[in-house]
Amino acid sequence: MQTNSLNHGDTETRRNFFLRAFASPWFFHVLLWLAPILFLLSYFFLPLSKILILAFNTSALTKANFQLILPIVSFTFYQAALSTILTFILGIPSAILFSRFNFRGKPLLRALTAVPFMLPTVVVASSFNALFGNHGLFSFMQSISSSFILHPSSFSLILTAHVFYNTTIVIRIVGNALSRLDPKLEQSARSLGADTFHVWKNVTLPLLRPSLLAAALLVFMFDFTSFGVILLLGGSNFSTLEVEIYLRVLKLPNLPLAALLSIVQLIFTLIFSILYTRIISQVTAQTNPRFSASRPPKTPRERAFVFTLYALLITFFLLPLASLPIRSLTRLEADRGQRGEVQYGFTTDYYEELFINRRGSLFYVPPIQAARNSLGYASLTVLLSLALGYPAAYALAKPTRLEKFLDPLVMMPLGASAVMLGLGFIFSFGRALASPFFVPIAHTLVALPFVIRTLQPALASIPERLRQAAATLGASPFRVWQTVDFPILSRATLSAATFAFTVSLGEFGATLLLTRPEYPTIPIAIQRFLSQPGGLNFGQAMAMATLLMLLATLAILVIEKLRLSDSGEF
């Protein structure tokens, strides 16, 4: 129909048509979406639908299967909701701490909170145990630790682990928004006589809503699809949808059931995302891009707050993390025969041993190469996910009807089972999948929702009238972007980059990949050492994990130190 009318029209209308088309927000938005949608289509929707179509059949729609699924769904919900609430209970005060106050060691502590996100669960558990458990180096702390890691119900351990892993999401997303708030708003509320509670209730919280929602969605989704933590700590007593899919694909194969579970999980993801889109479209929080500067705590109450939270965060994050480097430098083995007293000693053996290929193994991982590969993949993931995430977030910040439809879809990779998607990859790409090219692509799939959800609230908070004012004053579109958008965005960009970086370094979604010994990464090296018995293997795994932790902390510090803006506002 449309082609017809075009053919009939003369050149004039045709030119008008194109002009209007180019100028229309639709065209601009389609342009923005081109790359991200193509990426998601090629590497997510196509492979996933391929495998789901192949695996699913109606025979799975039995009453027995639904009876099996129901308790799994409700447990998945229950633990995700509880974990999210707990994460917020720690995360919100921490976000306030980091965005409002200055104190010693703040950048380091802030960087450290992001580290658990990328450490293999088994490494943290073992090293913690090695130090604080029965025979540990600090066995005097056993009473504390045994109530903490050895004896409590596995359910409370799951919740604790989720908080440990995900608090950083709240700190980064909500903290960003907090420091983006115009301090004048709170000040005027205060001068009008409002007390702290009312300032928060009536001014701060409403302004924070978009970021709170974005953080809640991400944390909830991460807990909802939690895999490693549940598998490691939950045993056979607790199963989430993601764990059950893994079991039904690879362990007790029942592909139709696995496909059904995947579809259920995807539908829930879609529902959460649609709900989020609905709610977020009702809240617009545009503020002036003036930043609340953080300052040292002044009143005794502030000091008490900063000190308590500081101590809490140090205990909660630093203790388990510190156990890694300590353990990697400690020899716990004793001479046999006189083992009543376990002897300890300082040693750098494990690090030296990392550089030796003692057995001449083809699968030996040189630490430098592993670090280089890990960093290389992580940098590519940052670039790729920012390049794809920026246009998408831009489009989402000023939604048209197109975005109403597309918005929920960008979250889907977080809700897809990594195992199922992995199968889809194998089907779609076959032997080519062994190419190292797929590693950053797979990481980007997981990183992209984080990047978009981090950038979107920031982009939406940029007041249109500032842009218009700049444009009226004769600024070119680039100049407008540079002076208005960019300063507001640089913090959000740094957060987004940090997420992408940590997602890649921690190799989320790695289950969907085949590994080639030619391109080892640090997590693969850790895995290798832990797959065989022996003190040297354990020590080297700890040394490698320490290396990963150091690299990650340094990289995050560097990312956060970057001054992308010349405005001096930071």
Place this chain on the structure above:
Amino acid sequence: MKKLTILLSSLRQAQGIAFLFLLASCAPTPTEPQTITILTHDSFAISEDVIKTFEADNNAKVAFIQSGDAGSMLNQAILTKDAPLADILFGVDNTFLSRALDADIFEPYQSPVLSDISAEYILDKTYHVLPVDYGDVCINYDKNYFAENNLTIPQTFEDLAKPEYKDLLVVEDPATSSPGLAFLLATRAHFGDGYLDYWQSLKANGVVVVDGWETAYYTNFSASSGKGPQPMVVSYASSPAAEVFFASEPLTESPTASIVAPGMCFRQIEFVGILKNTLNQALAQKFVDFMLSQQFQEDMPLNMFVYPVNQKAQLPEVFVKYAEVAENPAVLSYAEIAANRDAWIEAWTEAMK
């Protein structure tokens, strides 16, 4: 309407570009006719020299792809039967053998080197898969713990349910772990249909179940470097040798030992097979011969801590000194395992809840 057309046409463009993307991403590393690809599990390891020898002798390039543990690897191989990821699959064991054979993913190949292989390991008389190595899954114990507490070493499964061994054993979940499954099979072989009652009694005696070997060994087992709370763990009969070989200080005695009492261990035999639709059958056959050859077989023990099946292969010293072989491992035919494995695991999971 106009908007719709634009959207549609850009979608069409999008498809075209998506296709290009796909093409670009599919562009493989150039597959030379002399490359041979082996799909294997994550625990596979071998010396560089050994592979170099094969590459030099056959003007070939050997590539490895690792894809999870043995079970995951096999399931992926079955799913990609028509367009296999590799030419050879190594690492399917006797607990999964029937599934592999039923799925008909292998080409038969009767290697001439089979004459050097002990007949007891050649389970598949149609030669679709050939044995490469074996290892016994047994309970390892913390020697020091038992000495200090004057505890005798349990010698039967029934012993483990006695009060003096309460809270002392950690096992792996058979649904997620291959040694866990092997241990379950050993109890099944011993108790028959009563195995679930036995597991109930273990549960009452405080057996700890974890997801995989790494957690069991490094987080829970007291004699490993993880210094966990349990002095007994389901591991391999070769693990004590690995403890010596990988000790951080030279040891003259292993801190651990295996319980190799009759029927308490389960023997895992690992097989290799040539995948149907291989791109290079002749080279694949040569590589299978090579895996069974003395050179490869003698290199395996210190790389993977398994035993060679080639009778000519000499064991390394650390194996002779510190590793034990179960004299009478539990026996279950692979056909029986195949027919019941999933049902046994599900029943076990239900019983242990």
